[in-house]
Amino acid sequence: MEGMLRIDGREIRLKATAATPIRYRSEFGVDFFKDVYRFGVSGNTIAKSDSGKAVTDEELNAIELDCVYRLLWAFAKEADKDILPFMEWLESFDVLPFTDCAKAISPLINKLMQSKKQKTPTQISRGKGKKKKK
Template sequence: MEKTLIIDGKQVRFKATAALPLRYKAQFGRDFFSELLKMGAIEKLGNMDTTNVTRADLDGLDFEVFYNVAWCMAKTADPSIPDPITWLDQFDEFPMIEIIPELQDMLLATIQGKKK
């Protein structure tokens, strides 16, 4: 699954494949699923109203994980992008609260099967 988002006036491609968890672990040395699940991130993000986000909504979320996931998805779509910090440095703004919901469906599709 692939999606293009406009971030800070730039078109950024994101792609989720079955290799996403392996790419995450190879780059960051941590298990992709454990990182998401221990935070309850998938459930929290699915229920979050991004128009009225409160501090309580963000408690327990480690945004580093989301930046890392976003980088992995961008790297999957475009293998030429640089390391995560260099890549993020090219953006003056990276509105994660708006980006996460856009990537959520792609993440869920990667870890869920299709019903027959």
């Protein structure tokens, strides 16, 4: 799956593949899915704040911008193998708006987390799982 994000007038291509979690761990030494969980916690806190609800100090302290930026860079790296190393890439932007970044990477994360039920050989041979004609 691919996506796009515009930052500082630049279009950043994003891509998620089966290799993304492995490459992420190799690059950052952190489990991809643990950071996805941290991203979810941070995103929920931001959404709560944006809706006008009170946010506790504990919730604010749980926001991990570096996790979001690592995820963003990993998806950008999947789309363009020639992008700068992580810190140099971050330094090439004046700002990286958290909300815009989160919205751009969410569909990619969701796609990687999706599972599809596979048909068993028995279901295939019996014709189960086929759509019925009307």
